[in-house]
Amino acid sequence: MSEIKKVATRESYGKALVELGKEHEDVVVLDADLAAATKTSTFRKAFPERHFDCGIAECNMIAAAAGMSTMGLVPFASSFAMFAAGRAFEQVRNSIGYPQLNVKIGATHGGISVGEDGASHQCCEDFALMRSIPGMVVLCPSDDVEARAAVKAAYYHQGPVYLRFGRLAIPVFHDEETFKFEIGKGEQLTEGSDIAIIATGLMVDEARKAAEALKAEGIAARVINICTIKPLDEEIILKAAKECGKVITCEEHSIIGGLGEAVAALLAEKHPTIMRRIGVNDEFGHSGPAWDLLKQFGLSAENIANVAREMLK
Amino acid sequence: MTNQEKKALAVMACKVRMGVIESTHGAKAGHPGGSLSAADMFTYLYNKEMRIDPANPKAEGRDRFVLSKGHTAPGLYSTLANRGFFPVEDLPTLRHIDSYLQGHPNMVTVPGVDMSTGSLGQGVSVAAGMAKAAKFQQRDVNVYTLLGDGEIAEGEVWEAFLFAAHYKLDNFCAIIDLNGLQIDGRTCDVMNTAPVSDKMAAFGFNVIEIDGHSFDDMEAAFAAFKACEGKPTAILMKTTKGKGVSYMTNSVDWHGKAPNDAEYEVAMGELRAQLAELEAANE
Numbered sequence: 001m002s003e004i005k006k007v008a009t010r011e012s013y014g015k016a017l018v019e020l021g022k023e024h025e026d027v028v029v030l031d032a033d034l035a036a037a038t039k040t041s042t043f044r045k046a047f048p049e050r051h052f053d054c055g056i057a058e059c060n061m062i063a064a065a066a067g068m069s070t071m072g073l074v075p076f077a078s079s080f081a082m083f084a085a086g087r088a089f090e091q092v093r094n095s096i097g098y099p100q101l102n103v104k105i106g107a108t109h110g111g112i113s114v115g116e117d118g119a120s121h122q123c124c125e126d127f128a129l130m131r132s133i134p135g136m137v138v139l140c141p142s143d144d145v146e147a148r149a150a151v152k153a154a155y156y157h158q159g160p161v162y163l164r165f166g167r168l169a170i171p172v173f174h175d176e177e178t179f180k181f182e183i184g185k186g187e188q189l190t191e192g193s194d195i196a197i198i199a200t201g202l203m204v205d206e207a208r209k210a211a212e213a214l215k216a217e218g219i220a221a222r223v224i225n226i227c228t229i230k231p232l233d234e235e236i237i238l239k240a241a242k243e244c245g246k247v248i249t250c251e252e253h254s255i256i257g258g259l260g261e262a263v264a265a266l267l268a269e270k271h272p273t274i275m276r277r278i279g280v281n282d283e284f285g286h287s288g289p290a291w292d293l294l295k296q297f298g299l300s301a302e303n304i305a306n307v308a309r310e311m312l313k
Numbered sequence: 314m315t316n317q318e319k320k321a322l323a324v325m326a327c328k329v330r331m332g333v334i335e336s337t338h339g340a341k342a343g344h345p346g347g348s349l350s351a352a353d354m355f356t357y358l359y360n361k362e363m364r365i366d367p368a369n370p371k372a373e374g375r376d377r378f379v380l381s382k383g384h385t386a387p388g389l390y391s392t393l394a395n396r397g398f399f400p401v402e403d404l405p406t407l408r409h410i411d412s413y414l415q416g417h418p419n420m421v422t423v424p425g426v427d428m429s430t431g432s433l434g435q436g437v438s439v440a441a442g443m444a445k446a447a448k449f450q451q452r453d454v455n456v457y458t459l460l461g462d463g464e465i466a467e468g469e470v471w472e473a474f475l476f477a478a479h480y481k482l483d484n485f486c487a488i489i490d491l492n493g494l495q496i497d498g499r500t501c502d503v504m505n506t507a508p509v510s511d512k513m514a515a516f517g518f519n520v521i522e523i524d525g526h527s528f529d530d531m532e533a534a535f536a537a538f539k540a541c542e543g544k545p546t547a548i549l550m551k552t553t554k555g556k557g558v559s560y561m562t563n564s565v566d567w568h569g570k571a572p573n574d575a576e577y578e579v580a581m582g583e584l585r586a587q588l589a590e591l592e593a594a595n596e
Contacts, residue, residue, distance in 0.1 A: 028446075028449070049449075052445065052480075054476060055472075055475065055476070057469075057472035057475065059434075059438070059468075060473050060475075062438075063435045063438030063442065063469070064438050064442030064476060065442060066428075066438075066439050066442060067379075067438070067439035067442025067445075068442045070377075070420075070428065070443060071443055071447060071452075072373075072450075073446050073449075073450075091435055091438070091469075094431070095429075095435045095438070099419075099428065099429040
């Protein structure tokens with residue numbers, strides 16, 4: 001078996017920005033002294049005149065991006081999720097969301113897979129914050145192929161978009177040749193109607209692995225990849241709930257306010273279904289190697305499979 | 314500037330003040346104090362300084378204005394209405410349910426408003442972003458923003474000032490209304506921001522101090538702004554909060570309170586008298 005290719009979605013972000021930059025002169029990139037980490041440095045190398053470092057001042061960066069968009073540019077403003085969505089939340093809400101401006105927020109280092117930096121940098125609240133802003137599109141791609149497609153789709157979408165990328169290199173499972181991305185559309189990855197596993201970001205590959213393990217035991221799990229956390233693909237989720245009867249959500253985010261709650265709210269109103277949310281259980285992360293942390297916090301294929309077995313008992 | 318032009322501006326500024334009273338009275342809420350302190354500056358910007366066209370409020374090459382101290386929307390709205398962006402008769406619908414005149418500036422609903430503001434400290438960053446974009450696009454666009462002296466306690470303001478100086482945004486003009494008062498009292502007591510001039514100079518700005526009720530001072534200041542290359546300009550204007558209405562003058566109580574019917578009559582009476590005097594002098 002050949003080695004599975006692994007790429008961090010922040011790398012994908014940097015590459016996709018360069019591709020967009022080649023095609024569109026209105027693409028500009030702002031960063032807050034983290035270009036090397038967010039990978040906007042890739043864009044800076046290709047288009048130095050279109051990359052604006054704002055220094056360690058995320059609030060100003062977000063609002064300045066809003067101003068640039070009113071001049072007809074399409075700014076991608078980048079920082080770690082903690083600072084782009086967290087520190088600058090109110091700038092995103094009032095200076096981008098409220099006036100419906102065409103700004104894209106490229107937030108890297110989402111979730112606990114930031115690893116060794118610890119809880120101060122492990123943002124598990126960004127979905128909750130960004131989902132709460134009217135009109136904000138929230139994307140969390142699951143691998144390199146989807147991440148690059150999502151960046152391009154964000155450019156073509158008129159209005160604010162929040163994109164969450166990860167620090168950790170993760171398996172690439174989508175086939176670039178056949179993959180089609182559309183904002184607001186979920187993706188069914190496996191057939192099955194014993195249980196539905198709805199995942200986002202790096203948890204999608206874990207869900208696939210869990211489904212494989214369950215398959216060996218005769219359990220057919222339907223894995224659904226939800227890159228667009230908002231607006232949610234209600235159709236694919238309701239169909240899965242109706243046909244599977246049991247639902248698990250998986251996300252590298254607090255169980256409060258993220259994908260799990262979005263799915264729970266939908267199902268509670270339209271098709272009450274037994275469900276479990278896998279995510280960070282209302283606690284802070286801590287330092288450690290990313291894969292060890294993910295395992296420790298239950299964000300693993302093993303835990304997903306265990307929860308599924310428990311629900312099917 | 315001829316005496317005739319100056320008098321026309323004074324007449325317009327008086328009408329802008331009347332619109333502030335009309336709108337806040339109609340709203341039974343709003344911020345007259347800081348709207349009145351900046352009324353002369355609003356008037357000068359929209360009737361003399363900025364390249365704008367009320368018939369084409371979204372014209373690409375226009376100069377931009379961002380009201381960073383967004384709570385003084387009554388002043389901006391009245392200026393825009395009197396300049397022909399929308400009917401003056403609509404001003405009393407300020408803050409009414411379903412009115413396009415939202416409590417704080419809304420670029421989506423109000424013709425002539427270049428940015429939605431209200432949360433202090435953000436407008437100045439947006440304006441700096443506009444100025445940087447204009448530079449990048451090599452467009453001849455000047456960006457003006459008006460801040461309050463209480464507002465500059467917001468840390469983001471200084472982030473924006475760093476940005477403007479770092480990128481040598483000489484098309485960026487930050488006007489700071491030094492009326493000395495904010496909601497909780499005198500600015501020097503609430504959170505002293507003085508000396509603003511030294512701070513702005515240290516941040517790399519071309520600093521100009523003026524009387525915020527003198528059109529001559531404004532003319533000279535904006536000429537100096539446009540002559541300055543390689544650095545942003547800060548115009549620090551000393552003003553009187555509530556200017557134009559006797560009982561609002563220098564009164565912290567009138568920061569965010571609307572005149573009742575009796576107070577409205579007094580204010581309008583005073584402003585009508587001022588207008589009559591100005592118009593008589595015009596002849």
